[in-house]
Amino acid sequence: MTLREVFKSWVEHYFSDEEAVILLVLLVLGFAVVILFGRMLAPFLTALVIAFLLQGGVNALTRRGVPHLLAVTLVFLGFIGVLLALAFILMPLIWNQLVGLVQETPRIVASGQRWLDDVQERYPNLVTPDQVQEWIAVAGRELTQFGQRALTMSLASLGNVLALIIYLVLVPILVFFLLKDREQLVEFTLSLLPQQRSLMTRIWQEMDTQIANYVRGKFVEIIIVGTVSFFTFAFFGLPYAALLAVLVGFSVLVPYIGAAVATLPVAAVAGFHFGMSEQFLYVLIAYGVIQALDGNVLVPILFSEAVNLHPVSIIVAVLFFGGVWGFWGIFFAIPLATLLKALVYAWPRGIKQHQAEEARAAESADH
Known part of the structure; x- marks a missing residue:
């Protein structure tokens, strides 16, 4: 099979349906508007x-x-x-x-x-x-x-x-x-939108719950982690407790990387204020407990309906969308990655389902 035949087969597989072409145009226009304006x-x-x-x-x-x-x-x-x-x-x-x-x-x-x-x-x-x-x-x-x-x-x-x-x-x-x-x-x-939008409906149904769960859950997670961090730092008498708590709260936007980055200023301020003492060790232990409870208790509760994504996919999405759109790109990195995953899984199935429905409708009309 030649390269031209392979490309033709790929186009027919993904773009043989009119709705698929319209969806592609809408996605391209949407990303272009956000990037340019x-x-x-x-x-x-x-x-x-x-x-x-x-x-x-x-x-x-x-x-x-x-x-x-x-x-x-x-x-x-x-x-x-x-x-x-x-x-x-x-x-x-x-x-x-x-x-x-x-x-x-x-x-x-x-x-x-x-x-x-x-x-x-x-x-x-x-x-x-x-x-x-x-x-x-x-x-x-x-x-x-x-x-x-x-x-x-x-x-x-x-x-x-x-x-x-x-x-x-x-x-x-x-x-x-x-x-x-x-x-x-x-x-x-x-x-x-076009009247026939079964593919768009399928993708939206797969995305709606995940987006709502992620955005609202992430907002609640930021509030809870930031508040608990503030009271913990204030309890130990750590200076700049509010500033560090805000940093720790927003660090949950970037899975894996955010927690590691937020650890540096917390450890630095605690080290300069308490020195290499038991109090410094207690602050780090308390901070580690907060991160452990966030990752193992809070996240599973808040994001029980989220689509599972591989850690590599999450990190790549954060790097790419964060580089394109800054803060909001980081915030929506996981929903956008979920959207891409839904597109990959729903696109061919949506087209085949739409074609099967048309075939059944034609058979019913003949009978």
Whole structure:
């Protein structure tokens, strides 16, 4: 079989159905719009994600007999309350701790230098003075670059403030109308699709539960892990507890890699604050217990309906989509990988099922 015949057979297998071609065009257009206009549409995409998260609360209230508009209003007011609490309580606390950490950086560097000198004296064959000086020089360059980036961010603060104001005004408005007019928006979207959409329906049915379970479950996981980490760090008297807790909470977005990355700042702050003491060991043990409970108890409970993906697939998805779309790419890496998996499994079966249905319909018409 020639290469041309192989390619022709592949095209006939996957694109012999009109719906498959339309689905491919829609997927390409969707990815192109996000890549090219993602920054411009960021408020809408953010509102779409938040509305998706809040829709579960609206559904729960309507199932209990609450009118739809009242349910939307109650859930939206709860969302605004959480947003105000974050803006006026959590964010100032995190900002103050971040400023304190930057101001204390020279002392931390000096403490690290003393620790390296002590290690070099104890193990002269393992660590040489030249290596110590090289590490200190590297740390100095990194701190200098960090200061330059901070200065650049401060110079561009006006644009950042304007963007924040736009988000604070547009996103809540969009969220409210996405929740209020959900049925009309869904009907309008479906009206743009072809009448025969068995393949799209199959893929959506396979994806709907997984996406809802993952997005809402990941949101709950971030809140639980971050809150438990904050109270744990505060109990041990660890400085910058809120800042580290936020870092640990968001680290669950990146499976396997996030936990390892978050360990470094936690261990560094604990080491500089407590030294190599029992208290330092207790902090690391408590942090390890949090990670173990998250991976072995919380994740199985929250993601019981998630599609199983191979760890290699998850890591590749995080690297690729995170590189393309940044934070949101990391957040949606697993749902997007699940979408690709659903496409691979549903596409040929959907086409064959549609063809079988047409054949049965033709046979019925003949009889």
